[in-house]
Amino acid sequence: MKVLNIGKKQFMTLEKYKLPSDVTNTECELFIVNDREKWETKRHLLKKFYTDDGEYFGNKLLTINTLIDNREEIGMEELVLPEKLAVVNKRVVGFTMPLIENSSNLLSMLNSFEISNEEKINYLRQVGSILKRVESVEKFMKGFFLTDVHEGNFIVEEKTKIVRAVDLDSCKIADNQPFASKYLATNPNLHLLSQKYPKNIKGIGIPNTNTELLCYNMMVLNYIAHGPIYNMPLDEFYLYLQYLRDTGFSNELLDCFSRLYVYSDNYSPKDLLDQIPQNLNRVNYAVFKYKTRKK
Numbered sequence: 001m002k003v004l005n006i007g008k009k010q011f012m013t014l015e016k017y018k019l020p021s022d023v024t025n026t027e028c029e030l031f032i033v034n035d036r037e038k039w040e041t042k043r044h045l046l047k048k049f050y051t052d053d054g055e056y057f058g059n060k061l062l063t064i065n066t067l068i069d070n071r072e073e074i075g076m077e078e079l080v081l082p083e084k085l086a087v088v089n090k091r092v093v094g095f096t097m098p099l100i101e102n103s104s105n106l107l108s109m110l111n112s113f114e115i116s117n118e119e120k121i122n123y124l125r126q127v128g129s130i131l132k133r134v135e136s137v138e139k140f141m142k143g144f145f146l147t148d149v150h151e152g153n154f155i156v157e158e159k160t161k162i163v164r165a166v167d168l169d170s171c172k173i174a175d176n177q178p179f180a181s182k183y184l185a186t187n188p189n190l191h192l193l194s195q196k197y198p199k200n201i202k203g204i205g206i207p208n209t210n211t212e213l214l215c216y217n218m219m220v221l222n223y224i225a226h227g228p229i230y231n232m233p234l235d236e237f238y239l240y241l242q243y244l245r246d247t248g249f250s251n252e253l254l255d256c257f258s259r260l261y262v263y264s265d266n267y268s269p270k271d272l273l274d275q276i277p278q279n280l281n282r283v284n285y286a287v288f289k290y291k292t293r294k295k
Contacts, residue, residue, distance in 0.1 A: 001065065001068075001085065002068060002083065002084040002085065003084055003085045003086075003087055004033070004035055004046075004084040004085070004086050004087065004096050005087045006033065006046075006086065006087065006088045006089075007088075007089065008088065008089040011031075011088045011089070014031040014032065014033055014046065015031065015032045016029065016030065016031055016032075017030035017031060017032050017045060017099075018030075019105070020104075020105050020107070020108045022105075022107055022108055022111060023105050023107055023108070023152045024152070027049060027050060027051070028047050028048055028049045028050060028094065029047075029048045029050070030045055030046065030047055030048075031045070031046040031048065032044070032045065032046070032099060033045075033046045033086075033096060035084070035096060042099075043099045043101070044083065044096045044097065044098060044099050045096065045097050045098070045099045046086050046094060046095075046096050047086075047094045047095055047096075047097065047169070048086065048088070048093045048094040049093060049094050052091065052092065052093045052094070059176055059177050059179075060169055061085075061092065062174075062175070062176045063169055063170075063171065063173060063176045063179075064082045064085065064095045064169050065085070066173050066174045066176065067081050067082050067168060067169075067171070067173065068081070068082050068083065068084070068085075068095075070141065070173075071083075073140075073141060074137055074141065074144075075137075076130075076133055076134070076137065077164075078126075078129075078130045078133070078162070078163065078164050078165060079130075079134075079164065079165050079168055080097050080098055080100060080155075080164050080165065080166045080168065081097065081168055082095040082096070082097050082168065082169065083095070083096050083097055083098065084096045095169065097166075097168075100155055100157060100164060102157065102158045102159060103155040103156060103157050103158060103164075104155065104156050104158060105151075105152060105154075105155055105156075106123060106127075106151050106152070106154035106155060106156055106163065107150075107151035107152045109123065109156055110123070110124075110151055110222075110223050111226075117276075117278050117279075117280065118278065119161075120223060121273050121274070121276060122161070123154075123156060123161075123163050124219065124220055124223060124270075124273055125270055125273050126162070126163035127149075127154060127163060127216060127219065128216060128268050128269070128270025128271075128273075129270065130146075130154075130163065130165055131146070131149070131212055131213070131216055131268065132268065132270070134146055134212075135209065135212075141173070141174075143172055143173060143174065144171065144172065144173045145171060145172040145173075145207035145208070145209075145211070145212055146165060146168070146171050146207075146212065147170055147171050147172050147178060147179055147181050147207045147211075147212075148167060148170045148171075148179065148180070148181045148182060148215075149181070149183070149212055149215035149216055149219070150181075150182045150183055150215060150218075150219065151219055151222070152182075153165060153166055153167040153170075154166065172206075172207040177200070177204075178200060178204050178205065178206050178207055179204070180204055180205070181205055181207070181211065181215065182215075182230075183214065183215040183218045183230045184197065184205035184211060184214070184215070185204075185205065186230060186231050187214075187230055187231060188231060188233065189233070189234045189237070189261055190205075192234075192261070193261065193262075193263065195263065196210050196263055197210065197211055197214070209265070209266070210265060210266045213266035213267065213268055214260055214266055216268060216269070216270075217256065217257060217260055217266065217269060218230040218260075220269050220273070220276075221257060224244070224276060224280055224283055225240070225283060225284065225285035225288070226280070226284050226285060226286075227284070227285025227286065227288075228285070229285070234261060237261070238258075239292060240285075240288055241254055241257055241258055243283065243288050243291075243292075244283055247282050247283055248277065249275070249276075249277075249283075250272070250275045252272055252275065253269060253272045253275050253276070256268075256269045256272060257269075
């Protein structure tokens with residue numbers, strides 16, 4: 001077990017890491033900490049949980065330790081994996097991970113009017129590639145899923161434009177219990193498809209390939225609509241897909257979206273993203289709502 005010990009006085013001097021205002025965080029505080037690796041001292045990110053005892057924290061520790069022990073087997077640079085348990089004043093409070101310098105949250109970048117749609121599509125395509133690679137890892141590391149797949153859990157390196165997945169302590173791996181996923185917990189339509197999107201006795205979604213691809217499809221739809229497609233009522237969702245069809249979206253892409261609420265398996269829209277028009281003003285969620293109200 002790899003551990004970084006930090007004294008109470010040293011911890012009080014750590015610099016806080018601030019998330020963008022549009023990225024919500026309810027379970028932890030983030031700090032920047034220096035840690036020596038062989039002959040070099042590097043800056044790392046320390047994730048300190050608000051709750052550091054009980055069943056929930058025990059499940060977090062199981063997840064974190066499993067990820068640390070299997071870093072080499074997972075072998076994906078696109079995943080910002082835990083490195084060491086963080087011990088403050090002799091108490092385990094969280095973990096450290098690499099600090100990706102000069103990076104921006106994907107949610108902020110997708111919401112930005114200063115970034116071209118072509119660049120945003122590239123980022124979404126990279127997310128699809130990450131999920132595909134995780135799927136290949138799952139073949140020899142049974143039950144490995146990112147779980148909480150949404151825009152706020154990816155970052156983009158500004159210099160290289162490479163997308164990386166963060167918040168890996170919420171992943172499903174080995175024998176840990178599943179953690180809540182934003183697009184599973186807030187979707188009112190999934191109770192109709194309990195076999196495709198199963199839940200445990202606590203009502204938390206059990207990750208599988210269909211849940212991962214549901215979340216990814218929702219990311220793409222949220223980008224297209226610039227609005228909250230992930231919690232649309234079912235009738236409104238299909239009205240919006242018809243609206244996309246009427247404005248020229250391809251049948252291939254719409255078939256991908258329409259599978260989300262039927263028992264057929266989901267598939268990835270990654271290779272269809274080039275079919276999304278560059279100008280999305282007509283299909284903006286606010287425009288859709290305005291036009292449907294007029295009818």
